[in-house]
Amino acid sequence: MSLRKQTPSDFLKQIIGRPVVVKLNSGVDYRGVLACLDGYMNIALEQTEEYVNGQLKNKYGDAFIRGNNVMRNWGHCSPDPEPCCLEYSVLLSPQHIFLLLVAWKLEL
Amino acid sequence: MADDVDQQQTTNTVEEPLDLTRLSLDERTYVKMRNDRELQGRLHAYDQHLNTILGDVEETVTTIEIDEETYEEIYKSTKRNIPMLFVRGDGVVLVAPPLRVG
Numbered sequence: 420m421s422l423r424k425q426t427p428s429d430f431l432k433q434i435i436g437r438p439v440v441v442k443l444n445s446g447v448d449y450r451g452v453l454a455c456l457d458g459y460m461n462i463a464l465e466q467t468e469e470y471v472n473g474q475l476k477n478k479y480g481d482a483f484i485r486g487n488n489v490m491r492n493w494g495h496c497s498p499d500p501e502p503c504c505l506e507y508s509v510l511l512s513p514q515h516i517f518l519l520l521v522a523w524k525l526e527l
Numbered sequence: 528m529a530d531d532v533d534q535q536q537t538t539n540t541v542e543e544p545l546d547l548t549r550l551s552l553d554e555r556t557y558v559k560m561r562n563d564r565e566l567q568g569r570l571h572a573y574d575q576h577l578n579t580i581l582g583d584v585e586e587t588v589t590t591i592e593i594d595e596e597t598y599e600e601i602y603k604s605t606k607r608n609i610p611m612l613f614v615r616g617d618g619v620v621l622v623a624p625p626l627r628v629g
Contacts, residue, residue, distance in 0.1 A: 443620065445561075455544055463544035467623070478557075481547045482623040485577050485616075488561075 431456055439464070442490045447471050449484060460486030548573060548622050556581070558614065559621040563589040567625055568612065576616035584612045 434453055441449045441462055448471075451464030467482040469475050548570075556570040558579065568584025585608050592601045 445620070449621075454547065455542060457543045457545070461544040463547045476626055478623045478626065480624045481550070482621055483544050483548045484621050485619050487617070488620050 441484055443484070443488045444490050445488070449482065451478075451482065454481060457486070460489050462486070462489065545573075545575060551622070551624065555625045557623050557625045558619060559623075560614070560618045561620060562618075564618075565589070566612070566614070568609075570622075573622075574616070577614075577619040577622070578616040579614040579619065579622075581612045581614060582610065584609050586612075 435455060437453055438450065439453045441451075441464065443449070447469060449464060449467050449469055451467035454463040454465050456462050462484040464482045464484065465480065467478040469478065551570050552572075554570060555567065558566040558568075558581070560566065565587045566581060566584050567587075568581035570579065571582050572580040585606055588605045590603045590605070592603060593599070594601060
């Protein structure tokens with residue numbers, strides 16, 4: 420669990436294909452495999468699951484999330500029993516929006 | 528030869544999320560919006576702002592009413608059908624293939 424300084428594009432190449440949690444401003448969580456990401460923080464996920472308090476809906480195939488909804492400041496992630504947890508912080512966009520993406524191993 | 532290289536580049540480079548929604552064009556699509564609204568309709572068009580044109584769309588508005596006496600939360604959803612709809616992009620949260628119930 421180390422914060423590494425790397426360029427945003429390197430970070431993006433590294434996390435594409437990893438399971439991630441995307442937290443929205445509304446408090447809804449989307450967990451899925453990161454298919455791709457662009458400069459506006461628009462996100463495409465595969466095998467997405469939506470969590471609002473408890474599990475609500477399952478989305479299979481691509482789910483596209485509009486970038487402005489992604490939570491800007493995510494101070495800490497909820498305690499997670501999975502042992503393998505990598506934290507990255509990345510600087511994206513000219514407005515200096517910090518995005519914390521937590522990649523963890525999905526239980527298969 | 529140059530054409531092959533170019534073609535390879537367009538398929539090998541990482542597609543943007545918007546390129547992936549392009550695959551859903553003319554297909555039934557689920558759109559989740561702000562203010563607890565959901566749309567299911569045929570995706571006719573969209574742009575970089577996520578302004579969207581949907582046809583044969585069913586809108587579901589979900590509201591939570593709290594009973595004053597019992598303080599229980601009652602989920603209510605209102606549906607309506609619209610033949611052709613323009614959606615302004617800033618209200619869109621998520622775009623996905625139609626939801627399967629279950």
